Amino acid sequence: MLLEMAATSLKNSSVMRVIGVTKEYPGVLANDSVSLDLERGTIQALLGENGAGKSTLVKIIYGLVKPDSGQMLLNDRDFHPKGPQDARSKGVGMVFQHFSLFDALNVFENIALGMDEAFQKTHLRSRINSVSEEYGLSISLDKIVGNLSAGERQRIEIVRCLLQNPEIMIMDEPTSVLTPGEVSDLFVVLRKLASQGMSILYISHKLEEIRSLCSKATIMRHGTVVDTCDPRKLSAGKIAESMVGNSFSNPKKSKIKAGKVLLELNNVSLKSKRTFGVPIKDISLRLHAGEIIGVGGVAGNGQDEFLGLMSGELSPTKGTLFLDGQDVTYLGPVERRKKGLLSAPEERLGHAAAPEMTLTENTLITAEHRMDLSKNGVINYSKARSLSEKIINSLDVRTSGAGSLAKSLSGGNLQKFVIGRELIQNPKIFVVNQPTWGVDAAAAASIRQRILDLAKDGAAIVVISQDLDELLQISDVFCALVGGQLSKPTDTKKLNPKTLGLLLTSSDAGKAV
Amino acid sequence: MLRFEPRKNRSKFLEISAPIIAVIMTMIFGGLLFYLMGKNPFEAIKLIFWDPVMSPTFAEYSRPQLVVKAAPLILIALGLSFGFRANIWNIGAEGQYIMGALASGSIGLALYPLQAWYIFPLMIIGGILGGLIWAMIPAILKIKFNTNEILVSLMLVYVAEQILALASVGFLRNPEGLGFPGSRDLSKYSSAANPELISGTGIHLGVISAFLGVILLTYFLSYHRTGFHIKLIGQAPRAANFAGVDLRYIIIFCLGLSGGLAGVAGMFELTGPAGLINIDFNVGYGFTAIIVAFLGRLNPVGILLAGLLMSLTYVGGELAQFMMNIPAAAIQVFQGMLLFFLLSTDLLVTYKISVKTPIRK
Numbered sequence: 066m067l068l069e070m071a072a073t074s075l076k077n078s079s080v081m082r083v084i085g086v087t088k089e090y091p092g093v094l095a096n097d098s099v100s101l102d103l104e105r106g107t108i109q110a111l112l113g114e115n116g117a118g119k120s121t122l123v124k125i126i127y128g129l130v131k132p133d134s135g136q137m138l139l140n141d142r143d144f145h146p147k148g149p150q151d152a153r154s155k156g157v158g159m160v161f162q163h164f165s166l167f168d169a170l171n172v173f174e175n176i177a178l179g180m181d182e183a184f185q186k187t188h189l190r191s192r193i194n195s196v197s198e199e200y201g202l203s204i205s206l207d208k209i210v211g212n213l214s215a216g217e218r219q220r221i222e223i224v225r226c227l228l229q230n231p232e233i234m235i236m237d238e239p240t241s242v243l244t245p246g247e248v249s250d251l252f253v254v255l256r257k258l259a260s261q262g263m264s265i266l267y268i269s270h271k272l273e274e275i276r277s278l279c280s281k282a283t284i285m286r287h288g289t290v291v292d293t294c295d296p297r298k299l300s301a302g303k304i305a306e307s308m309v310g311n312s313f314s315n316p317k318k319s320k321i322k323a324g325k326v327l328l329e330l331n332n333v334s335l336k337s338k339r340t341f342g343v344p345i346k347d348i349s350l351r352l353h354a355g356e357i358i359g360v361g362g363v364a365g366n367g368q369d370e371f372l373g374l375m376s377g378e379l380s381p382t383k384g385t386l387f388l389d390g391q392d393v394t395y396l397g398p399v400e401r402r403k404k405g406l407l408s409a410p411e412e413r414l415g416h417a418a419a420p421e422m423t424l425t426e427n428t429l430i431t432a433e434h435r436m437d438l439s440k441n442g443v444i445n446y447s448k449a450r451s452l453s454e455k456i457i458n459s460l461d462v463r464t465s466g467a468g469s470l471a472k473s474l475s476g477g478n479l480q481k482f483v484i485g486r487e488l489i490q491n492p493k494i495f496v497v498n499q500p501t502w503g504v505d506a507a508a509a510a511s512i513r514q515r516i517l518d519l520a521k522d523g524a525a526i527v528v529i530s531q532d533l534d535e536l537l538q539i540s541d542v543f544c545a546l547v548g549g550q551l552s553k554p555t556d557t558k559k560l561n562p563k564t565l566g567l568l569l570t571s572s573d574a575g576k577a578v
Numbered sequence: 579m580l581r582f583e584p585r586k587n588r589s590k591f592l593e594i595s596a597p598i599i600a601v602i603m604t605m606i607f608g609g610l611l612f613y614l615m616g617k618n619p620f621e622a623i624k625l626i627f628w629d630p631v632m633s634p635t636f637a638e639y640s641r642p643q644l645v646v647k648a649a650p651l652i653l654i655a656l657g658l659s660f661g662f663r664a665n666i667w668n669i670g671a672e673g674q675y676i677m678g679a680l681a682s683g684s685i686g687l688a689l690y691p692l693q694a695w696y697i698f699p700l701m702i703i704g705g706i707l708g709g710l711i712w713a714m715i716p717a718i719l720k721i722k723f724n725t726n727e728i729l730v731s732l733m734l735v736y737v738a739e740q741i742l743a744l745a746s747v748g749f750l751r752n753p754e755g756l757g758f759p760g761s762r763d764l765s766k767y768s769s770a771a772n773p774e775l776i777s778g779t780g781i782h783l784g785v786i787s788a789f790l791g792v793i794l795l796t797y798f799l800s801y802h803r804t805g806f807h808i809k810l811i812g813q814a815p816r817a818a819n820f821a822g823v824d825l826r827y828i829i830i831f832c833l834g835l836s837g838g839l840a841g842v843a844g845m846f847e848l849t850g851p852a853g854l855i856n857i858d859f860n861v862g863y864g865f866t867a868i869i870v871a872f873l874g875r876l877n878p879v880g881i882l883l884a885g886l887l888m889s890l891t892y893v894g895g896e897l898a899q900f901m902m903n904i905p906a907a908a909i910q911v912f913q914g915m916l917l918f919f920l921l922s923t924d925l926l927v928t929y930k931i932s933v934k935t936p937i938r939k
Contacts, residue, residue: 398822
């Protein structure tokens with residue numbers, strides 16, 4: 066088998082060959098003799114569910130993780146990077162899902178800080194300018210990063226990567242934070258790079274993207290490569306099937322008649338205390354039982370603050386908030402949860418969950434009072450453990466058990482746990498920020514289905530997301546959150562890509578109310 | 579260039595054996611120090627670590643001393659560890675210890691020479707309240723005005739010391755004391771005394787309280803909601819906020835607990851080993867307890883062991899001074915070495931040192 070693979074790869078002009086790489090973590094075989102060929106001048110997808118081993122594989126290629134066994138060849142020469150810096154110097158660059166930029170510094174300073182070798186200021190400036198011009202990556206060097214959009218920040222990361230003249234660029238979920246317009250801009254850049262001979266390894270969950278962008282896809286499951294295919298020739302459903310190993314159904318929305326008003330926001334405003342925080346301006350909203358409101362918009366437009374106002378972590382500086390007719394404006398998270406308002410923030414590690422604590426302990430964070438996990442302040446750990454086991458089972462969270470630390474779970478699995486923790490408590494109102502961020506297709510479909518089921522049972526739901534397809538698929542009403550202002554709610558069915566784009570970019574979206 | 583990098587997989591074995599390695603390192607380097615001073619290193623080490631507990635000649639005296647000195651350290655460190663876990667830094671336990679002693683002492687001296695069963699319990703309550711109220715000053719200032727509790731609690735130590743001096747020469751001075759500073763000897767006033775319970779062991783009510791405290795607070799930290807919230811704040815403050823933990827309550831709780839325990843430690847010390855209120859009543863237990871809390875990794879059982887170890891170096895150090903004429907300064911260096919090695923082995927358990935080649939020009 067190995068020989069065969071070696072033979073075929075010789076025919077193509079492979080720039081990178083990964084041959085039988087194995088990496089074992091305590092209890093998990095993250096990569097089980099994985100092989101992969103990256104051809105020169107192509108954009109190639111790496112697909113798989115959460116925990117399939119994609120991240121481990123790219124971390125090995127980028128020198129962040131050392132494999133237990135196996136071989137890597139770069140231009141037919143042995144490639145064993147000692148670390149990311151070594152990998153970069155040999156021509157492998159990576160753009161991460163989470164940007165590593167300093168908000169308070171300007172663009173040039175951020176790029177300069179990331180340089181491995183010594184440079185002259187003026188020389189670097191001209192090099193940056195020529196790279197960004199060549200590939201149409203417009204960035205202005207003197208702007209402060211804190212004021213830039215996600216798309217602009219990503220361009221900085223890409224330029225930073227290109228300055229090292231890489232032969233291979235690895236991109237981890239690059240479109241998860243971009244608007245549709247920014248996505249198509251990015252694709253233009255990526256195609257141009259590929260046409261000039263660069264090889265791009267593209268990790269994404271969005272099958273439609275991969276089908277339009279990539280000429281080859283390597284599909285991983287449970288640490289092994291299960292298929293290599295041409296994604297342009299297969300339907301998204303087929304690709305997803307080989308990713309999960311069984312077919313999954315898209316969530317179905319059943320027609321629900323909206324009931325009484327469960328949640329009412331009247332002119333809620335908030336002055337942000339953080340340096341780059343976004344103030345919330347005059348949000349008014351009515352939410353009925355059985356209704357799902359989708360709040361779209363690019364990250365950094367007040368999503369975190371909006372969720373904080375709903376969960377009770379933040380108190381509004383102005384306005385009122387009613388829950389099923391009761392004034393809850395100044396109630397904290399505990400009281401709001403008791404009344405049935407549950408929420409799940411975007412940031413999983415550190416906000417929704419404590420990384421160094423077990424899943425059982427993490428269950429206590431939101432479920433203690435509503436699920437009676439304590440009596441007179443004394444925690445009933447066996448009850449908490451069985452509840453967290455129930456969450457693990459009901460959402461198929463892949464973990465060795467309720468005793469595992471939150472940080473040991475992969476992002477998608479932790480997300481399933483965090484959402485499941487709220488769903489199991491039968492919320493009356495559920496507010497969630499980025500419910501399927503970084504979650505694989507099958508899990509995302511199942512989370513969306515759960516949200517729809519919850520609405521069918523009469524709950525009112527607010528879904529804040531940057532994935533517009535997701536919002537269009539599940540929400541009844543759509544609002545855009547731009548610059549801390551919420552646009553007038555629009556019936557989702559009446560939206561088309563054009564009106565959507567306008568809603569999301571218009572700076573006076575809030576004035577439409 | 580050398581850099582510390584967090585270890586991905588911490589070894590349980592190393593974590594447990596780190597303190598033992600540290601003690602052995604201290605023995606080696608401390609022994610070297612004593613050798614350079616012309617003293618027999620083996621004899622000195624034996625005097626410090628072995629004789630206080632096992633020697634037929636000294637143990638009778640030093641074994642009780644060991645628990646007497648460890649008890650206040652453990653009591654105070656237990657309280658401090660809760661705040662430290664939640665990033666609330668009470669540095670002023672020494673002041674709370676003094677105020678607890680002053681409050682309980684005032685009650686006892688006011689009732690002198692009445693004999694009644696309720697005097698001692700009343701003094702315990704006074705000790706707790708004295709320390710607790712003193713600790714509420716930084717707590718309330720922090721909540722109301724967002725002041726830094728490190729500075730406020732530390733400054734209040736010096737205020738407390740002044741009040742102690744004032745009391746010793748003024749309002750609490752022994753009227754039959756021929757004008758010397760210092761109060762009546764409470765250990766000789768049977769209704770207020772905290773005597774040795776079993777003769778020759780040094781065990782008094784404060785020692786028993788320290789052991790009880792270890793058990794109760796271990797339980798509290800593991801099973802009580804507030805214990806869970808304290809751990810949560812320390813590990814993930816945003817998650818604690820999301821959980822709805824009221825930070826004001828936690829500030830009051832942590833400072834109140836550490837103040838109350840420091841106060842009651844002062845009370846037991848006053849009515850037992852110290853006996854009377856005097857200018858030199860406080861000997862630094864409140865500060866040493868900070869070290870004990872961290873040596874014990876903020877864990878109640880760890881604090882128990884760290885308190886005993888700390889006490890051993892004091893008692894053993896005195897013995898070495900007395901028997902071998904080793905100067906007090908050398909003993910302090912020796913204690914410093916122990917702390918240094920304990921902290922550095924601890925650091926090496928969580929971090930590894932990696933060598934980075936600098937970027938070439």
